[in-house]
Amino acid sequence: SSYEVGERLKLARGGQQFLAMYSSVVDGITTDPAAMVLPLDDHMVHRGHGVFDTALIINGYLYELDQHLDRILRSASMAKIPLPFDRETIKRILIQTVSVSGCRDGSLRYWLSAGPGDFLLSPSQCLKPTLYAIVIKTNFAINPIGVKVVTSSIPIKPPEFATVKSVNYLPNVLSQMEAEAKGAYAGIWVCKDGFIAEGPNMNVAFVVNGGKELVMPRFDNVLSGCTAKRTLTLAEQLVSKGILKTVKVMDVTVEDGKKADEMMLIGSGIPIRPVIQWDEEFIGEGKEGPIAKALLDLLLEDMRSGPPSVRVLVPY
Amino acid sequence: SSYEVGERLKLARGGQQFLAMYSSVVDGITTDPAAMVLPLDDHMVHRGHGVFDTALIINGYLYELDQHLDRILRSASMAKIPLPFDRETIKRILIQTVSVSGCRDGSLRYWLSAGPGDFLLSPSQCLKPTLYAIVIKTNFAINPIGVKVVTSSIPIKPPEFATVKSVNYLPNVLSQMEAEAKGAYAGIWVCKDGFIAEGPNMNVAFVVNGGKELVMPRFDNVLSGCTAKRTLTLAEQLVSKGILKTVKVMDVTVEDGKKADEMMLIGSGIPIRPVIQWDEEFIGEGKEGPIAKALLDLLLEDMRSGPPSVRVLVPY
Numbered sequence: 001s002s003y004e005v006g007e008r009l010k011l012a013r014g015g016q017q018f019l020a021m022y023s024s025v026v027d028g029i030t031t032d033p034a035a036m037v038l039p040l041d042d043h044m045v046h047r048g049h050g051v052f053d054t055a056l057i058i059n060g061y062l063y064e065l066d067q068h069l070d071r072i073l074r075s076a077s078m079a080k081i082p083l084p085f086d087r088e089t090i091k092r093i094l095i096q097t098v099s100v101s102g103c104r105d106g107s108l109r110y111w112l113s114a115g116p117g118d119f120l121l122s123p124s125q126c127l128k129p130t131l132y133a134i135v136i137k138t139n140f141a142i143n144p145i146g147v148k149v150v151t152s153s154i155p156i157k158p159p160e161f162a163t164v165k166s167v168n169y170l171p172n173v174l175s176q177m178e179a180e181a182k183g184a185y186a187g188i189w190v191c192k193d194g195f196i197a198e199g200p201n202m203n204v205a206f207v208v209n210g211g212k213e214l215v216m217p218r219f220d221n222v223l224s225g226c227t228a229k230r231t232l233t234l235a236e237q238l239v240s241k242g243i244l245k246t247v248k249v250m251d252v253t254v255e256d257g258k259k260a261d262e263m264m265l266i267g268s269g270i271p272i273r274p275v276i277q278w279d280e281e282f283i284g285e286g287k288e289g290p291i292a293k294a295l296l297d298l299l300l301e302d303m304r305s306g307p308p309s310v311r312v313l314v315p316y
Numbered sequence: 317s318s319y320e321v322g323e324r325l326k327l328a329r330g331g332q333q334f335l336a337m338y339s340s341v342v343d344g345i346t347t348d349p350a351a352m353v354l355p356l357d358d359h360m361v362h363r364g365h366g367v368f369d370t371a372l373i374i375n376g377y378l379y380e381l382d383q384h385l386d387r388i389l390r391s392a393s394m395a396k397i398p399l400p401f402d403r404e405t406i407k408r409i410l411i412q413t414v415s416v417s418g419c420r421d422g423s424l425r426y427w428l429s430a431g432p433g434d435f436l437l438s439p440s441q442c443l444k445p446t447l448y449a450i451v452i453k454t455n456f457a458i459n460p461i462g463v464k465v466v467t468s469s470i471p472i473k474p475p476e477f478a479t480v481k482s483v484n485y486l487p488n489v490l491s492q493m494e495a496e497a498k499g500a501y502a503g504i505w506v507c508k509d510g511f512i513a514e515g516p517n518m519n520v521a522f523v524v525n526g527g528k529e530l531v532m533p534r535f536d537n538v539l540s541g542c543t544a545k546r547t548l549t550l551a552e553q554l555v556s557k558g559i560l561k562t563v564k565v566m567d568v569t570v571e572d573g574k575k576a577d578e579m580m581l582i583g584s585g586i587p588i589r590p591v592i593q594w595d596e597e598f599i600g601e602g603k604e605g606p607i608a609k610a611l612l613d614l615l616l617e618d619m620r621s622g623p624p625s626v627r628v629l630v631p632y
Contacts (some may be wrong), residue, residue: 173437
């Protein structure tokens with residue numbers, strides 16, 4: 001019975017602390033990890049017909065919720081997933097889920113799916129699209145130590161799918177597993193035209209021309225990183241202080257990337273991590289550089305005390 | 317609470333009859349649709365780190381279970397998913413799930429996943445890999461009426477992922493939705509080199525040279541279809557009866573495909589469906605051909621009374 005399944009699920013739960021989950025299938029929020037489930041016939045599960053996004057919870061604020069929310073709505077549209085609610089209602093439900101969780105420092109993850117109904121390929125018989133959200137307690141430890149990355153041998157997704165944050169992350173998983181097997185932090189995808197694309201779940205950036213120019217690969221064929229874009233905006237402060245000359249989004253070849261003065265990984269869970277080695281080559285002097293550090297400080301400050309456009313207060 | 321979630325899930329269940337579900341997370345089989353759930357933190361759900369396969373249940377026998385089971389084990393290996401049990405135990409659990417369901421005509425679907433544990437990208441912290449299976453009551457109605465297909469504009473998966481039956485089926489879903497929007501039965505994927513690949517969840521075959529040669533695109537860059545391969549074996553009977561001259565697996569160009577005498581879709585849920593129109597071109601005389609009919613008859617007979625190698629008796 002579902003009661004018995006619930007009991008057994010209780011025993012099976014992992015270490016991470018899942019504090020609250022919202023499901024539109026049951027139209028409610030639960031704080032019982034054993035109830036943090038979804039139907040097997042949800043098309044997100046058996047066909048990968050679902051998209052997701054995240055937002056950090058920092059000191060009781062959701063960081064860049066609106067930017068991530070806009071992105072999941074774009075992803076849903078590209079994946080032809082109708083919205084179960086309008087944008088404001090989705091936003092309200094997400095904030096409410098964090099509020100119910102009582103979590104002031106952690107991460108919020110949420111999914112839009114074609115929904116349950118059957119095990120067919122087409123969503124034409126799906127009952128209704130669904131929204132799921134979960135709050136996870138995470139200690140958001142900043143690690144400034146430089147890491148090694150490797151070039152990923154896993155085929156990169158076609159742009160039409162790389163730009164959609166869908167749950168079809170098997171390529172990303174295999175790229176991450178390949179990097180870990182080589183003792184690296186992440187794998188870097190390179191496009192067929194030889195330009196640097198992105199990591200498995202983060203963007204990359206470089207500092208070139210004597211440490212004076214910040215360059216980031218264009219977002220056309222990769223996932224449009226919210227944190228990466230915020231970093232580009234914040235980086236202008238370094239230009240006005242003369243620490244940087246320019247900030248550019250442009251194609252970067254692997255050759256130029258490996259000859260950069262600095263390289264860094266940028267992603268909401270990271271948020272900025274220096275890269276000191278790529279495959280066999282050391283980047284710059286093979287140690288953490290000043291620009292990555294300066295950008296990290298700007299980002300952390302933004303997370304703690306940035307403008308309302310990037311920080312949404314959670315009413316507990 | 318999980319009890320309340322269970323109750324609400326009961327209300328949310330769709331039309332299709334889900335008769336029994338096995339989950340290794342709870343180490344048991346349930347016949348309560350409300351309990352046919354899985355943890356949201358299963359990496360199959362949030363990262364698509366899961367593979368699946370199917371088998372038809374016909375007159376109390378599982379059709380081609382071993383062939384499909386071998387395929388999911390290959391998929392799991394390619395997706396770097398360790399097995400929760402050995403092959404024989406998986407097979408025993410699948411048969412037991414069908415037995416508990418009491419279903420004599422339906423379909424069995426099953427998944428292998430990296431398992432629950434967290435919401436990270438890497439499976440390194442997953443608790444243990446999981447097996448799920450579900451029995452669905454389906455009336456296996458054979459429809460001999462010819463259909464229309466269209467060339468899919470959705471980017472085809474790289475071969476490394478097309479040959480793995482993972483839950484990363486968003487491309488397949490979008491291809492199916494595109495076809496449905498054009499009033500077609502399915503979309504046909506064409507490889508970059510111009511050769512015909514496959515449909516969204518089925519293989520294709522052609523009859524050429526005056527209706528005497530059955531040709532099927534090679535399986536190197538597409539999913540290795542169990543039913544398609546069985547059809548190739550059965551087709552030899554038509555050769556020995558002089559109905560066909562040869563049966564070949566070879567590259568087929570779109571041009572040759574569209575000039576074929578017959579075209580057909582082959583998949584376990586179909587099992588053979590004539591195609592009478594591809595985009596704007598009619599295939600052959602634009603009506604159902606004799607070879608598709610003859611192959612369908614052979615396949616149906618195989619399903620009903622084929623050798624033990626393709627029919628596993630379910631002990632109810």
